[in-house]
Amino acid sequence: GMGNAFLANIREADAICQVVRAFSDDNVIHVDGRVDPANDISVINTELILAxxxxxEKALPRLEKDGRKDKDIAATAAEAKKAQAVLEDDRTLFAAAKSGEIDLALVRDLHLMTAKPFLYVxxxxxxxxxxxxxxAELRDLVAPAEAVxxxxxxxxxxxxxxxxxAAELLxxxxxxxxxxxxxAKAGFDTLGLQTYLTAGPKESRAWTIRKGDTAPKAAGVIHTxxxxxxxxxxxxxxxxxxQLGSMAEARAAGKVRQEGKDYVMA
Structure with missing residues (x-):
């Protein structure tokens, strides 16, 4: 089983990436003596679900008590009960949220591990x-999470x-x-991140932003x-x-446009 320290580290992570063995090699011993990706995934997910x-179970009594006086806390308590039902059905909250069964924003303060985005390698x-x-079979196994x-x-x-x-080997x-x-691409997608490029006389550079960030927010990554x-x-x-080779040529070709404060970075 996972130790408390390991679970605590997972709780602080933004996403969970599981590396799962899918290769066969008699020289590389599997702890269970057989290669079974479905079972390996189930073992890990079960521990996360139980946690x-x-x-x-610890939070509900307090939420229900405080919820009698605060409607926002009452909403959290109700959503926590929904989350409990999903988990008791041996499903992750990430999968349930993807299908619209649960609103993770309402239980965010509980720091539930299976609510985090999942990625399988x-x-x-x-x-x-x-x-x-x-x-395709393995992708179906972990859907709606992404598989690499x-x-x-x-x-x-x-x-x-x-x-x-390298191209020949690939x-x-x-x-x-x-x-x-x-x-790397799948990790960015799972975390809801993207990059945009800036170019100047001396260098071009990629900057990491969140999907949906506006142009001012993106500019703030460079400097507040x-x-x-x-x-x-x-x-x-x-x-x-x-294709055009320079900003001057891009302007001449009408490919450069000006965007204001509400522009969402593509």
């Missing part, structure tokens, strides 16, 4: 990576290859890009003064800038 149930071999039916498939051994080999040899295992690149004094931003699509 969340314990949290709710299947450490696979060539047999799995080239088997679309098997990958990679071969840790292949990823290690890729680091030592030039671009041509093609052999049915991948278009390194698994770590796919994982930029957010406070924001008036407007010049925006151009990366593909247009890449």
């Amino acid at each position: 969340d149930l314990q949290t709710i 299947f450490n696979s071999d060539e047999a799995v990576l080239t088997d679309e039916a098997r990958k 498939f990679l071969d840790a051994q292949t990823e290690t080999e890729l680091l030592e290859l030039d671009d041509a040899d 093609a052999a295992v049915g991948q278009n890009e390194p698994g770590l690149a796919t994982l 003064d930029f957010e406070k004094g924001f008036i407007k931003a010049e925006v151009v699509a990366f593909d247009d800038l890449d």
Whole structure:
């Protein structure tokens, strides 16, 4: 089982990424003596679910008592009971929220672990990576969470290859890009993050923002003064800038536009 310290670390995380064995290799021992991704996932999720149930059981009496005097707390108590029912049905709150069964905002202060976004990384071999039916089966197993498939051994080999040899190796295992690149994108998506680019005479740079952030909020990531004094931003699509070669050419082609304070970063 997971120790209390480990569970405490998970409680502080923004998302939960489970690395699940999906490869077969007699030289690499599995603790249960067999490769069974569904069982491995179930074992971890059960521990998280039980921990969340314990949290709710401790919190409910106080919430119900305080809820008699405060309608906001009463709403939290009602949603906590819904969460309890979901967990008792052996389901994560993340999955229930995705289907609209529960409003996680109402139970946010309980810091429930299965309410966090989930991401699954299947450490696979060539047999799995080239088997679309098997990958679809594993995706269905963890839905609505996102699934990433990679071969840790292949990823290690890729680091030592030039671009041509790396592309050849990736093609052999049915991948278009390194698994770590796919994982980075999936991690950003799971956390609700995105990047935007700034370009100047000396450098171009990527900045990390939350999906849905407005232009002033994005400017504030560079410097808080930029957010406070924001008036407007010049925006151009990366593909247009890449094709045309410079901001001057992009302006001449009518690809640069000005956006105000309400612009949501794309």
